[in-house]
Amino acid sequence: MGNLVHPTAIIGPGVELGADTVIGPYAVLTGPLRVGDRTWIGAHAVIGAPPEVRGHEHGLPWGGEPVSAGVEIGADTVLREFTTVHGGTYRATRIGSRCYVMNQVYVGHDGLVEDDATLSGNATLAGHVVLGAGVTLGMSCTVHQRRVVGPGAMVGMGSVVTRDVPPFAKAFGSPARVQGVNEVGMSRGGLGGDDIAALAERYGNEEPTTSWTPPEALRPAWEWWLARTSAG
Template identity: 50%
Template sequence: MANRIHPTAVIGPDVELGDGNVVGPYSVIVGPCRIGDGNWIGPHAVIGTPAEYRGGPHPVGWDGESAGTGVVIGDNNTIREFVTINQGTQEITRVGDDCYLLARSHVGHDCVVDDAVTLSDGVQLGGHTHVWSWANIGMGTVVHQRGQVGPGAMVGMGSAVRRTVEPFTITVGNPARASGVNRVGLSRRGCTDDVLDAFETYLKGRADLPDGLPTQVAEQLAAWTKIISAEKE
């Protein structure tokens, strides 16, 4: 399927587009940038501009200049109007598959946004932030640079996230603190009531990870444990 690119959109020369993408009016996409298939990119979205460093380089990407390590966006994402996604500096800035980035949300340099993530209106991700699969971040939330938001976590609107958000928790406030377990998110991933009760006990540090978790959930938690343990060493 051919891409549908509005004539007012600006696509830089170092941009690779897959198939079936929509790029709306006045959007700007500069490279290095690679975008997969079936993405909807709304009006005035800006993808691939330099990292927001006061003293950093600001090349004219839409005129063929490029700087940074790039942006890679997967498939079937919805990127609404005025979303901004910055170039990486040390690593590639990445957005996975099936994400929904609502209006005016911002993905800073070197961020990783995994699959099926929702960033609500006005969410701001500081540089090097990692948002894991299935996380849902509420309207107007700010995540401090180098933050980690665990798989399946739900962050309430207007929160200030200054420390790690654990998997499948409900977190809210300034500073943001966990207030419960995202039982709805876990049930949608196939967890039974018994497993949900055991998982809640596990998150409180009173038991081991329960048996019977769906494969995808277990894999995400294993990867999370590995990364977080390495960071603490």
């Protein structure tokens, strides 16, 4: 179908649009920014604005003065209306492929959101937050800067994440605490009952630490988290 860009949208210098993208009314996209194929960006979205860091130059990014490390958006991702994604300070802020980012979500500078994540309306990610593949964030939850949420985890609506959330956990509260496993998500991801039971036992006994040998099917997600978490 080709790219469909509303005439009121602002596409600044340094923006690279993939094939068959949709850009809605009054969206503002500033470079450096790469948008993957078949990505849908809703009305009033702001993608690529300078990072909100005291002392960081703001410049005129819509006029061709890039002042950030930029943003990368993967293919087949949806960014609904009023989404805001800020450029990075030392690396590109990235949202992966096949993500569904609902209205008024904020992704701060240097954030990394892996593929197939779902961010519900008004979710707020401070700077340097990392979300693993398949994460689900509930409405209006808040993730503190530099926190890591492991692959397949689910964070409940209104929660405040002040420490890292391990893979496939179900976490909620203020501050958020692990409250079991994301059994539905694990099942949909093809993980078996024995794997679910093993992780449920682990999370039921104590707050998860790094000193655990997971079943083989859970090892990739667990190793991903170990490489990024600050949990002890």
